[in-house]
Amino acid sequence: MLGLATKDFVLLLVVAVLCLFAPVLLNPFPETSDLAQFNAGYPDLMQRFVIFGIFAIGFNILFGLTGYLSFGHAAFLGVGSYSVVWMFKLLNYNIVPGLLLSLVVSGLFALAIGYVSLRRSGIYFSILTLAFAQMSFALAYSVLTPITNGETGLQVYGNDPQYLQGDSAPNIPHLFGMTMRATETVEFGPWLWQFNAGYYFCAVVMLIAFYLAIRIFRSPFGMMLRAVKSNQQRMRYTGLNPRPYTLAAFVISGMYAGLAGGLMASMDPLAGAERMQWTASGEVVLMTILGGTGTLIGPVLGAGLIKYLENILSKINDNILHQWFAFMPDGLEDFLVAIVHPFIGKGWHLTLGLVFMAVVIFLPGGLVEGGQRIGRLFGRKKPAEAEAKAAAKTPAE
Amino acid sequence: MGILEVKGVNKRFGGLQALGNVNLSVAENTVHAIIGPNGAGKSTLLNCLVGKLIPDTGSVMFDGQSVLGRHPHEINQMGISRVFQTPEIFGDLTVLENMMIPCFARRDGSFRMHAFEQFSHERELIDKAMHMLEEVNMAEKKDMHSASMSRGDKRRLEMAMCLVQEPRLLLLDEPTAGMARADTNNTIDLLKEIKQKRDITMCIIEHDMHVVFSLAERITVLAQGTPLVEDTPDKIKGHPKVQEAYLGEAAH
Incomplete structure (x- = not known):
């Protein structure tokens, strides 16, 4: 189906269904319950899930297949955001021209950075990409202020030309008139479901990106990239120059990042230089490794987990903790709150760090490997049961 | 000469x-x-x-x-093809995939994207690769992870990879x-x-x-x-x- 093997098509279908029902699935707790704060089904967060999913899928094409660890992918994210906001400023609030421009600009940017960085491999490559990204970040903050609006961040002002802006067109980002902020809220008993246009647009883009990634993974090109990771020496002595392959992978993954950045700015028409900072580059590395490097679905899961922890854990504060532990004696309550305190609110990075360490040590293949192990656990029981049954039958015969 | x-x-x-x-x-x-x-x-x-x-x-x-x-x-x-002293193969790939890389290299010579073609559709090249694997008695191992094979098998695979290029x-x-x-x-x-x-x-x-x-x-x-x-x-x-x-x- 769609040029995919059955297994891959099923995976794509599952992801599509999950995306479609995410506003319901991510809101499992009724609004009135105490657990409602664990609900992730609000538009802003769901948009971030899929946008960072795209970012991580693209990063995985480079890191997962070729093994080249880029520490500068945030630069493409930033470039994509700036492209979109500039299109808002110059043309109108329709997001299509901006997204197309973000693909083109981030692709060219990736071509330039990749051409230089890919002369080296291993740690030197990582450092080169990091240097380029930090350079872009610093430039965006200072010298390039006319283009990036420096510390304030690039945004649309009333006196911007917006040559194509019609009188009746919405004054916020939209797709041919459908605004990204448009949200249909459905109340179902105590549940509250928000169906947001922006989220669904991003989800569709992510599904396309995911589909393309599957095709790349399963294509001869994907096989070449895995060959690059496996043994460059053999590749050269087989008559293949690894450079064009790695460069193509770098550009593709840069364009994915640019698209993700463009979508971010499409949801919220603001682009700041901090989007290019090295912490953002590091985050996508964490997402990919956490989810499962080189797997199809892993990066999306990793992106989801990190964004969930970031948004949900950081919202829990001491007052909420006191409520939770209220049933305990006072001394014990304070003690427990004091213990949990460093892991929540601003301390969510500590939790993330611990989760990351646990995954890398116990599940080197990431969440996907965890899923496979659980699957095998159940899979192994079945033959064992069958054997037991067979053994039970034999004496009777 | x-x-x-x-x-x-x-x-x-x-x-x-x-x-x-x-x-x-x-x-x-x-x-x-x-x-x-x-x-x-x-x-x-x-x-x-x-x-x-x-x-x-x-x-x-x-x-x-x-x-x-x-x-x-x-x-x-x-x-000119070369077999190394310690077998140089693509350890992360299966035996058949190992064979496919030189097949593609022979066909395309220089870089070609083929990012949206499908591996399983390359019937002609797969046949060629399988034929070569049969010659070195490795056809039944085609889906094995090549890094996990014995040294002798790796060597035979490497030879097959070189030979399929018809050097x-x-x-x-x-x-x-x-x-x-x-x-x-x-x-x-x-x-x-x-x-x-x-x-x-x-x-x-x-x-x-x-x-x-x-x-x-x-x-x-x-x-x-x-x-x-x-x-x-x-x-x-x-x-x-x-x-x-x-x-x-x-x-x-």
């Missing part, structure tokens, strides 16, 4: 003269062995042929064209290194079979005299970076200089 002509090649590493004025001519469709004690410069010579090292002076001509200054992948495209010159760097006697004999038979079935020139670097004398039609003896003698196996066996430089030493 041989298919491979090495003339006056010198290579120096600091104070060490690794190769001194090496002349070598490998005739087309023959098996040519290069032997010599450790440190004689055999591997250095091989590295000069495939573009890994560039000689300080001299010339290396393959089929009338100079290979010097070309990248390894360009030299491969001229028709005109196959360079083998100690193809039986670290193998048991039975495996060594299998490899010898395999190489003989391969040679019989196609027009191919082989250049073998080898330590094992048994292998060399069973396969080679001509032998060059290298000692301390210079060729001592070049002759047929029978003559080499009895050559006093060789006895002294190599066989004598090995007999200790």
